[in-house]
Amino acid sequence: MKRYEFLKHTADVAVRVFGRSLKDLFGSAALAMFAVLLEKTKNRPGAALTEKEISVCGETSEDLLKAWLDELLFCYSVEHLVLVRIKSIEVAAQEMRAFVLFDAFNREYYAVRDEVKAVTYHELEVKKVRNRWQAHMIFDV
């Protein structure tokens, strides 16, 4: 199953993400954001990964999704941590928790793409379409 697709937007990056479940959708959204941020250029066998617990709250699924991506963006922009794998993730109605494995950013292994300034509220939407989940997001780059 395709996990995300980029859509047309004049100034920024609009993306539609897909998931079999809500937690799968949150995983897809994280992958999509990191695909905007950078690209892996070389494999890094045996890299020591950093594990972090991320837990956030939000009143709606949209708020929760934004809060989750905000945390990941903060890890990337301040601690220069690159998402490698989500070890476990639980998403409830108004809170979510995940254990995430990160690699330290290194120009030898990653090529930087766009700087994501923020995950915007503009046209932010999470919905269930038949038995699948879909979200629409716009990143300000």
Next chain:
Amino acid sequence: MSQVWDGPLEKIDDYRWRIPRSYKAGMRVDGIIYADEKLLKDIRHDKAADQVANVAFLPGIVKASFGMPDIHWGYGFAIGGVAAMDIEKGGVISPGGVGYDINCGVRLVRTDLFEKDVRPRLKELVTGLFHAVPSGVGSEGDIRVTAREEKEILVKGAGWAVAKGYGTEDDLEATEERGAMAGADPEKVSDRAYARGKQQSGTLGSGNHFLEVQAIDQLYDRDATDALGLAEGQVMVMIHSGSRGLGYQVCDDFLKTMNACLDKYHIHVPDRQLACAPVESPEGRDYLAAMRAAANYAWNNRQCMMHLTRQVFEKIFASSWQKLGMRLVYDVAHNIAKIETHRVKGEERRLCVHRKGATRAFGPGHPAVPEKYRQIGQPVIIPGDMGRNSYLLVGTQQAMDETFGSTCHGAGRLRSRHEAKRLVDFHALMKELEAKGIVVMASGHGTVVEEAPSAYKDVNDVVGVVHNAGIARRVCRMRPLGVVKG
């Protein structure tokens, strides 16, 4: 967006178009877009005009929700929008009306050098600038700042750099707000924002930010160019950058705050990204104090980059920057909200003027214009794309009368970044620029392709509209010689 926006655009004259209040229930004023027939076609190709109409919903808005000719689809507010709210009448301030990159802006530095002096050493110069001014994503500045100094910067703005020896009083004189807005409160800036802005002082950032070496290729107003000490062929430096991670986080923090208090103030907005609060409310005041702090951070940032630029010129041309005549012409903010007094229906009103992708363009005689420019009006700097031109204009009385002293801010995007990536071949583009004598250095191919000239409207058309509409006056035009991209 592939479909065309087919909302109402009534022709007022050749350069002004109205979206009547009747277009959407809830609009408090009309929308007015500055454009000619050619640019209007581009404007109809995304949702920008609809966003101009949405901004007209905001409490306290006076006159009209304005769109400049470089307008394009943003989030909440369009990019290229001007909206002023009457503070006494419950007028609001909206972080989305400023944007994430608070005080993204442009500064223009003159030199006594001419193209013939720079051309033989252009590659060396561009390489030197590329290495001296850290640019790309996550890059950290050479100018090291302690945590205590960080807070000082948020209050003193460019004055911090000048006190450190990275410039002079004259630089501050030639900067909007003298490089620091009063009323900035570093305590209203979150720890997260500090963390994101740390070690980014003196860094360019990525995306559309750049540092360019340019040559003047056309003069329009000899009185103004004489007053500014500018001649054809003269080499200029333009720096386009903003408040980096610190500003992005301030905007994001306050969008959350204001989304949470919409009900409290009985405000209905058609898009969550338009979240706002009355200027005279705790949330509004706190945002204004934090926004001003971020704006000051950006002014310091551009001052630091100008200092690094002067050092590179000094090294390459073996002379001091003073002897090279590297004086700051002016520095403008084009993502900002300001409390200003303007005449509305014949009455002086205190307004909160949002300029998101719009430049202040105060006319001759205004006390906020530096004394040396008071005769000609405030300098307005309009960057174009890397293959075409950039402009120096001045503000006009007509801009004061019509648009709260505001005009356009750049060329304006035409195509999305992804579309540009799909359509533009990096090597072909570099060849094309090389044929024009333009040297480009960037940290990655991606940014260059995304910022290709074909991704933008022609800045000559945009500037033509504001000039002909009278909301700014052309002074001179530059073309790029060397480009440094993040």
